[in-house]
Amino acid sequence: MSAPFGERLAGAVAARGPLCVGIDPHVPLLADWGLPDTPEGLARFTDAVVDALAGHVAVLKPQLAFYERHGSRGLAVLEEAVVRARAAGALVLLDAKRGDIGSTMDAYADYLRPEHPLAVDALTVSPYLGPGSLQPAVDTARLTGGGLFVLARTSNPDAGTFQHARVGERTVAQAVVDTVRGWNTPAWVVGDPLPDIGAVRDVAGRWGPGTGSFGVVVGATLAELDVDLDGLGGPVLAPGLGAQGGSVADLRRLFGAGRAVVPTVSRDVLRAGPDPTALRAAADRWTAELAG
């Protein structure tokens, strides 16, 4: 088994800064780069991003949809790129947003197994089928040293329609966060009472050897932070920067200092390509602003 994802992520962030760059080969971006919307164009785009950034940023987050739309040839491009990205020291977070009943979830979780052709370090997952449905992925992540990021308060404008709905006293988004907090608390299983937040509020959710492997997705576009992340014990993936309007100031306003936040940017960095120096400079601008 690899070291737990949370520890590996904390190490990568200490060495490279917290930035995650999303690899999202949108058709208009391919066109901007002078590339065709074909598996060959996809490969040239992906290879350029991996070559420029895999030795440079902590996390790369390929969006699976852009590869699946090219069928098996698209997936072959991604398989090869993921191997090279990990060899260059980047952690790979596969943006798959999967979620299904337990037996199928178990198969999706195989992305976290080293023998999978598209083996990655972590996976985005959707909790819509209920917290228990994700348990097979939690079990696999614990076994292999993988990580999960669960959609909690997403960056899209109408996310609150479902995520603000109430389950008893809490919003759906808060129930998701509390579930993930449970996963980061040893010995807690679905169905147990949730861990007492008072006991974990101050000790968890920061970068360090104890950073948990289970994180949540909370958009940088929120008007206000309407979920309590205290005691989460794991990282927060924050999308929505740049193209969706979020800024580093928004990250500070929403999350403050000291929390384990992984800001993720796709279009705002990728637009700088295909020149590798320009891609790195675009990522460096975000890293510098995040450190400032």
Ligand SMILES: O=C(O)c1cc(=O)[nH]c(=O)n1[C@@H]1O[C@H](COP(=O)(O)O)[C@@H](O)[C@H]1O
């Ligand atoms: O899980 C994600 O990464 C994600 C969650 C979310 O709430 N919002 C969101 O935009 N994303 C993803 O983050 C990327 C954002 O891309 P840019 O808006 O170009 O930076 C896309 O791949 C989205 O699928």
